[in-house]
Amino acid sequence: MSETKEMQTHGARDAQARAEQEVFLRPAVDIYEDSGGITLKADMPGVSRDRLHVQVDGNNLAIEGQAAIDMPQGMESLYADVSHTRFRRSFTLSTELETDKINAQMKDGVLTLRLPKRAELQPRKIEVSVG
Amino acid sequence: MFGYLTGFDNDVFDQFERMRREMDQLLGDWSGGGGIRSAVAGSYPAINIGASPERVDVYVFAAGLDPKSLDISLQQNLLTLAGERKDESPEEVQFYRKERFSGGFRRVITLPEDVDPNKVNANYRDGVLHIAVDRREAVRPRQIEVK
Numbered sequence: 001m002s003e004t005k006e007m008q009t010h011g012a013r014d015a016q017a018r019a020e021q022e023v024f025l026r027p028a029v030d031i032y033e034d035s036g037g038i039t040l041k042a043d044m045p046g047v048s049r050d051r052l053h054v055q056v057d058g059n060n061l062a063i064e065g066q067a068a069i070d071m072p073q074g075m076e077s078l079y080a081d082v083s084h085t086r087f088r089r090s091f092t093l094s095t096e097l098e099t100d101k102i103n104a105q106m107k108d109g110v111l112t113l114r115l116p117k118r119a120e121l122q123p124r125k126i127e128v129s130v131g
Numbered sequence: 132m133f134g135y136l137t138g139f140d141n142d143v144f145d146q147f148e149r150m151r152r153e154m155d156q157l158l159g160d161w162s163g164g165g166g167i168r169s170a171v172a173g174s175y176p177a178i179n180i181g182a183s184p185e186r187v188d189v190y191v192f193a194a195g196l197d198p199k200s201l202d203i204s205l206q207q208n209l210l211t212l213a214g215e216r217k218d219e220s221p222e223e224v225q226f227y228r229k230e231r232f233s234g235g236f237r238r239v240i241t242l243p244e245d246v247d248p249n250k251v252n253a254n255y256r257d258g259v260l261h262i263a264v265d266r267r268e269a270v271r272p273r274q275i276e277v278k
Contacts (some may be wrong), residue, residue, distance in 0.1 A: 028230035032220055039224075043231055045176075045192040045258035069190060069259060072183050078243075081177035082192055109194030109258015 024088035027063070027111075035123055037116035038097065044087045045109035052106055054113065056099045062090040063111060096121040175216070175232035176260075178240065186265045187242050194258030195231075201255075203262065205248045210262070213237040 027042040044052070046067025053064045067085040093099060096117050103114040176193035191212060201214040218233035220226075242264060250265035 028232070030220060030229050030231045031227040032224040032229075033227065034221070034224045039220075041220075041231060043194040043258070045194040048257045067259070068257075069261075071181060072186070072188065075181040075183045075188065077179070078182050078187075079178065079180040079240075082179055082190075108196065108255075109192075 022086060023084050024064075024086050025082070025084050026089050027065075027087045029089065035117075037114060040091075040111075040113040040115065042087075042089065042111045042113075043109065044111055046085070047087060047106070047109060047111075049106045052104075052111065054102070054104050054111075056093070056102065059093045059095070059099075060090055061093050061099075061102075061113075061115075062088070063113075064088045065111070174238070175236055176212075176238070178238065180240065180242070182243060184266070186263050187246055189240065189242075189262040189264070191260040191262070192258070193255075193260055196255070196258070196260070198255040198260070201260070203251075203253055205242075205246075205251055205264065207248065208242045208244050208246050210240045210242055210264075211237070212240070212260075 027044050029043075030039075030041040032039055042063060044063075044065045044067070046069050047065035048068060051066040051068060053062075055062045055064070065087045067087065069085070093115070097115045098118050099115075101116050103116075105112045176191045176196075178192070179190040181188045181190075189210065193214070193216075196214060196216055201212070204211045213236065215235045216233050243266070245267045246264045247267050248264075252263045254261055
């Protein structure tokens with residue numbers, strides 16, 4: 001008897017957790033590195049600066065944004081490539097990046113993040129003297 | 132109990148969505164739409180089209196585009212979008228991921244036949260191009276008064 005009860009509460013909790021689990025769009029990204037750091041660009045059309053969240057938690061970087069598109073009332077969808085309005089993607093950072101110096105810019109729906117490397121870890125070219 | 136059912140429903144829809152995508156990949160997009168001018172799923176830019184009795188709204192999800200490079204034309208009910216997104220990444224960097232589209236694109240969209248090509252409005256904001264085309268008045272539903 002108590003077992004069934006427990007299963008029921010467990011099932012309800014499961015369902016609740018699943019209902020809260022929204023569907024997110026995965027933004028397309030470009031990631032490249034130069035000697036000073038890493039640059040990440042993400043396409044998030046419809047997301048304005050104030051609806052964008054960039055969060056660093058330990059070595060986890062999460063980008064999230066809500067696209068705001070004003071649609072007239074009573075609109076009926078004829079065709080849709082995009083059926084969700086929330087973007088989300090996360091990345092694991094490595095320790096040589098200075099997480100408190102991350103710079104974020106949002107322009108025309110493209111997020112650009114600059115993740116600089118720690119100064120002491122930037123590669124230094126070693127000159128070989130001949131002679 | 133109700134909560135459990137909703138959870139189950141979501142699951143089923145997720146499965147259907149996944150199945151639909153797989154079928155699309157295997158057989159091409161036959162599940163509705165499949166117009167002769169349609170583009171491959173996942174092409175840049177993604178497009179949504181909505182219709183209300185007064186107008187047809189086209190939303191083009193084109194992040195990082197120079198609006199000046201866009202060429203939009205409407206011939207009868209055929210809307211053509213062409214443009215180019217340049218690859219602005221510097222040279223001599225090491226790429227780990229390159230998922231973002233770059234290059235030229237062209238998409239042709241068939242709108243409902245009653246759109247008025249003279250009443251088009253386009254604006255670009257936050258990477259979304261919104262094109263609104265009015266519909267001709269004759270087809271709008273009219274309230275008929277009974278006297």
